[in-house]
Amino acid sequence: MSVELHHTVHGPADAPPLVLGGSLGSTLDMWEPQVEALSARFRLIRIDHRGHGGSPDPEGPYTMADLGGDVLALLDRLGIERAHYAGLSLGGMIGQWLAIEAPERIDRLVLMSTSPYMGPARNWRDRAAVALDQGTGALAPGVVERWFTPDYAKEHPEDVARLRSQITDTSDRGYAGCCGAIEGHDTRADLGRIVAPTLVVSGTEDPSTPFEEHGSVLAEEIPGARNALVENAAHLLSWERSNRTNALLVEHLTATAP
Secondary structure (H helix, E strand, O other): OOOOOEEEEEOOOOEEEEEEEOOOOOOOHHHHHHHHHHHHHOOOEEEOOOOOOOOOOOOOOOOOHHHHHHHHHHHHHHHOOEEEEEEEEEHHHHHHHHHOOOOOHHEEEOOOOOOOOEOOHHHHHHHHHHHHHHOHHHHHHHHHHHHHOOOHHOOOOOHHHHHHHHHOOOOOOHHHHHHHHHOOEEEOOOOOHHHOOOEEEEEEEOOOOOOOOOHHHHHHOOEEEEEEEEEOOOOOOHHEEEOHHHHHHHHHHHHOOO
């Protein structure tokens, strides 16, 4: 059963809708660097995944169908038949599910710092166990270390602290539930079914989903997909290299269909 996702909407009501789905352990505030740049062109809808931010955190584990179903239910409540979707990390996995299972609802797709498969499954069971036993605060230092390059983290300690607090404030149960969804995520056999024009974006310094092992598979297997590498960016490239990310999003989402 779907939950009512906490969300914000910016931009003209008659502009093309664009849903932004974030990383595990983040809230919709991770998209703050995108709001001004994108809301002039799009009806920008930022979401908190279930178990995150202001969204409900039902008992887990969750599935990717649960998380994707929440997005579809939100589109229904907003009266949106089709939308662009851009997702980073967990948000990108949800984007894959949406494009595969509900292609009629997705116009253009952007997959950032994400993967068709994040195995082995034990890693995600172990992370869920830590969240439940010790709390998300125990995971925050290691996670945020992968979100930013060392140089950026040194120069912007306030950003690191702000994003770390998003992790520590995430519901332990919700975080663990989403780990369960990632544990079961494997779209490798279904990427050829995606018909939405797709852009795959990867950071050159991303230790979590390096392009060679993750983004490259998406770019090669999704029909007609394009890929872009963002220089000097780790996992949270939408924050660390926001100007470059915003330019890529606008270019892809406003391109004239061939």
